[in-house]
Amino acid sequence: xxxxxxxxxxxxxxxxxxxxxxxxxxxxxxxxxxxxxxxxxxxxxxxxxxxxxxxxxxxxxxxxxxxxxxxxxxxxxxxxxxxxxxxxxxxxxxxxxxxxxxxxxxxxxxxxxxxxxxxxxxxxxxxxxxxxxxxxxxxxxxxxxxxxxxxxxxxxxxxxxxxxxxxxxxxxxxxxxxxxxxxxxxxxxxxxxxxxxxxxxxxxxxxxxxxxxxxxxxxxxxxxxxxxxxxxxxxxxxxxxxxxxxxxxxxxxxxxxxxxxxxxxxxxxxxxxxxxxxxxxxxxxxxxxxxxxxxxxxxxx
Amino acid sequence: xxxxxxxxxxxxxxxxxxxxxxxxxxxxxxxxxxxxxxxxxxxxxxxxxxxxxxxxxxxxxxxxxxxxxxxxxxxxxxxxxxxxxxxxxxxxxxxxxxxxxxxxxxxxxxxxxxxxxxxxxxxxxxxxxxxxxxxxxxxxxxxxxxxxxxxxxxxxxxxxxxxxxxxxxxxxxxxxxxxxxxxxxxxxxxxxxxxxxxxxxxxxxxxxxxxxxxxxxxxxxxxxxxxxxxxxxxxxx
Numbered sequence: 429x430x431x432x433x434x435x436x437x438x439x440x441x442x443x444x445x446x447x448x449x450x451x452x453x454x455x456x457x458x459x460x461x462x463x464x465x466x467x468x469x470x471x472x473x474x475x476x477x478x479x480x481x482x483x484x485x486x487x488x489x490x491x492x493x494x495x496x497x498x499x500x501x502x503x504x505x506x507x508x509x510x511x512x513x514x515x516x517x518x519x520x521x522x523x524x525x526x527x528x529x530x531x532x533x534x535x536x537x538x539x540x541x542x543x544x545x546x547x548x549x550x551x552x553x554x555x556x557x558x559x560x561x562x563x564x565x566x567x568x569x570x571x572x573x574x575x576x577x578x579x580x581x582x583x584x585x586x587x588x589x590x591x592x593x594x595x596x597x598x599x600x601x602x603x604x605x606x607x608x609x610x611x612x613x614x615x616x617x618x619x620x621x622x623x624x625x626x627x628x629x630x631x632x633x634x635x636x637x638x639x640x641x642x643x644x645x646x647x648x649x650x651x652x653x654x655x656x657x658x659x660x661x662x663x664x665x666x667x668x669x670x671x672x673x674x675x676x677x678x679x680x681x682x683x684x685x686x687x688x689x690x691x692x693x694x695x696x697x698x699x700x701x702x703x704x705x706x707x708x709x710x711x712x713x714x715x716x717x718x719x720x721x722x723x724x725x726x727x728x729x
Numbered sequence: 730x731x732x733x734x735x736x737x738x739x740x741x742x743x744x745x746x747x748x749x750x751x752x753x754x755x756x757x758x759x760x761x762x763x764x765x766x767x768x769x770x771x772x773x774x775x776x777x778x779x780x781x782x783x784x785x786x787x788x789x790x791x792x793x794x795x796x797x798x799x800x801x802x803x804x805x806x807x808x809x810x811x812x813x814x815x816x817x818x819x820x821x822x823x824x825x826x827x828x829x830x831x832x833x834x835x836x837x838x839x840x841x842x843x844x845x846x847x848x849x850x851x852x853x854x855x856x857x858x859x860x861x862x863x864x865x866x867x868x869x870x871x872x873x874x875x876x877x878x879x880x881x882x883x884x885x886x887x888x889x890x891x892x893x894x895x896x897x898x899x900x901x902x903x904x905x906x907x908x909x910x911x912x913x914x915x916x917x918x919x920x921x922x923x924x925x926x927x928x929x930x931x932x933x934x935x936x937x938x939x940x941x942x943x944x945x946x947x948x949x950x951x952x953x954x955x956x957x958x959x960x961x962x963x964x965x966x
Contacts (some may be wrong), residue, residue: 589829589830589833592822592826592829592830592833593830593833595822595826596819596822596826596830596833599819599820599821599822600817600819600820602782602813602817603813603817603818603819604830605782605800605801605802605805606780606801606805606811606813606817607805607830607831607833607834607878607881607882608802608805608806608833608834608882609802609830609833609834610800610802611802
């Protein structure tokens with residue numbers, strides 16, 4: 429029983445990361461209809477920046493905000509400089525640009541910080557309050573920070589004029605221009621915010637998977653699976669989807685282990701977690717492409 | 730110069746094809762001018778060209794300020810409320826959010842609050858529906874919302890693209906009555922595009938008849954209305 433709870437708890441902790449990445453993907457998708465394949469590598473690069481700042485002796489209280497600011501700026505610059513000229517370009521050109529970005533961030537991180545795996549300190553104190561054995565302090569920290577971040581974003585989009593303007597620009601660009609909103613800047617801001625959300629995910633997950641240029645490869649897939657499960661057009665759904673995928677992958681592995689222990693027959697285990705994520709992606713795309721919480725896009729013809 | 734809108738030799742293009750072939754017209758301050766003509770005459774394109782939504786050449790001067798080649802949002806910020814074809818409401822936002830987002834660019838929040846009250850006096854029905862998702866409104870209510878959204882910009886000039894489209898005659902009458910009130914009480918000049926020529930000529934003081942991107946006739950509404958030939962060949966009543 430305790431083992432099951434442990435698995436659920438760590439699933440939620442991982443799910444928090446997937447939820448953040450899924451949200452970052454959805455934020456860009458709803459306003460541009462593009463999936464940013466470089467989202468994971470951008471988060472990885474941000475985690476390296478944070479590590480560098482920590483290494484130079486800054487505390488987390490300085491390093492994390494600085495990293496978020498850096499990521500925000502990079503996100504805005506990518507949109508303004510690289511994607512702006514491609515606004516009317518065919519989808520395939522944009523996909524190629526995203527893959528290019530992915531490769532650039534990947535090799536840049538390798539060139540600057542080498543491919544050696546580095547440990548990343550957990551920003552959370554080892555508070556003894558939670559020594560129940562079910563969930564570790566870093567895992568609790570991951571969930572708290574992720575949920576806090578999601579709450580802040582929700583309030584920003586729901587209650588501030590700028591958040592409302594960004595939503596309006598994403599929903600209907602033409603109408604947004606007709607009420608005087610500078611849609612181009614809203615897109616750039618959206619990119620900046622998505623990069624910031626991603627950077628937090630990168631920093632939170634780095635102590636778990638260790639720091640190296642490949643660290644986000646699998647995690648982005650989980651995030652993508654989460655976004656698809658929840659509905660790629662629904663920010664709330666993406667968050668829920670992230671948590672669902674996090675718990676689900678652990679449950680599958682857990683049940684596989686149980687099965688093996690009971691019958692000696694190995695069907696599925698920890699090694700197949702990523703496969704599970706991919707199966708989820710394919711199943712959702714086949715059975716319910718709009719996701720659990722997404723809405724079907726209807727085009728008037 | 731007391732014209733709110735001065736358009737000279739306006740040409741507009743959709744890709745390589747030219748939709749407007751140099752049209753000229755003007756709209757006096759506080760006046761209502763209507764553009765009439767059949768489908769494809771270039772009425773909607775004219776409104777779009779004024780707002781920088783299509784590639785355009787020529788001269789568009791709004792209240793003394795040349796705007797040709799400016800971005801849509803810059804033109805709008807001069808006080809131009811464009812009620813577009815198909816209404817363009819943010820269907821996934823609530824009525825309240827639709828109205829709030831329209832006042833986004835305004836510095837004077839007190840004036841925006843006053844305008845919201847004004848909107849409610851014109852369209853009390855919207856006040857009852859504030860929390861409702863705009864996409865669930867009836868067609869007439871959506872048109873009211875679209876006009877209200879333009880009003881929330883605090884406009885000097887309103888561009889209205891077929892406000893009667895797809896609505897029941899009673900609703901159309903109500904909306905046109907309110908447009909008259911907005912024009913008189915809020916001193917908003919209006920450029921009205923309509924298929925329903927009889928209705929438009931009743932509201933407007935001046936009319937221009939377009940055909941395939943050119944002005945073929947213009948005058949006061951009374952003149953256009955009384956010209957038998959124009960009425961038969963272009964206005965169809």
